[in-house]
Amino acid sequence: MATGWAGDGAVQDQIDATVKDAVERAKRLLPNGPSLTHCADCGAEIPEARRKAVPGVRLCIPCQEADDKENGAFSGYNRRGSKDSQLR
DSSP states (O other), X not given: OOOTTOOTTHHHHHHHHHHHHHHHHXXXXXXXXXXXXXXXXXXXXXXXXXXXXXXXXXXXXXXXXXXXXXXXXXXXOOOTTSHXXXXX
């Protein structure tokens, strides 16, 4: 397949790199270490049930929800508009 200046397998290499970056980002977001007794953002007490359910938890539920919304905006690379996806 002619791809201009891109070498053979360049598209797959880009896809692999995108997936690898997404996995590494997800791993960084996982909690680790001992759970906190109080929220790192607002100082509210984190219930014991939450600390047992989520090892390494750092945020109370409202702060975690706000953090998830903020971090959920990351979309990476949108392949839906790419020429390759339109060929399928």
